[in-house]
Amino acid sequence: MDFVKPAEEESEAEVRRVDQDNINKFARLNARLHELRDERELIKKSLERLDDASTELMMASGDKVMLLIGESFFDTTEDAATEFCEEEVERMSELLEVFAEEEATILEKQAELKKVLYGRFGKSIQLEEK
Numbered sequence: 001m002d003f004v005k006p007a008e009e010e011s012e013a014e015v016r017r018v019d020q021d022n023i024n025k026f027a028r029l030n031a032r033l034h035e036l037r038d039e040r041e042l043i044k045k046s047l048e049r050l051d052d053a054s055t056e057l058m059m060a061s062g063d064k065v066m067l068l069i070g071e072s073f074f075d076t077t078e079d080a081a082t083e084f085c086e087e088e089v090e091r092m093s094e095l096l097e098v099f100a101e102e103e104a105t106i107l108e109k110q111a112e113l114k115k116v117l118y119g120r121f122g123k124s125i126q127l128e129e130k
Helices: 017-059 077-122
Strands: 063-070 072-076
Touching: 017 077, 063 077, 072 077
Parallel strands: none
Antiparallel strands: 063 072
8 A cells, every 4th residue: 555645746846825725725615615505406206296196287187186385285276286386487497598608617617626736736626526
């Protein structure tokens, strides 16, 4: 087992305040990126449930249906429930677009920070996820 890094991999660069600020900024961006990805997965699951509900509503016979909003059920018409599902799908699709834009922005900022930090510290800093 070789615990000593070759000389070309080591960097004796001192961590300056600006370097620490960049590392902290990268970490905050990384945390937000993970939050966005988790939220996006939740929205995708909700969209699947709404799609299933819309399919069930199409097969309904036009009777009253129960609509679950939050933790409460409401009696409503099939048309109102269908309209509600369509509005929710539109709202969630817009949210997914906003999240995709924010993710792209975060990835750009992280790429810039990686250039700066790898340029300064070389292989002695680990910014990639495993």
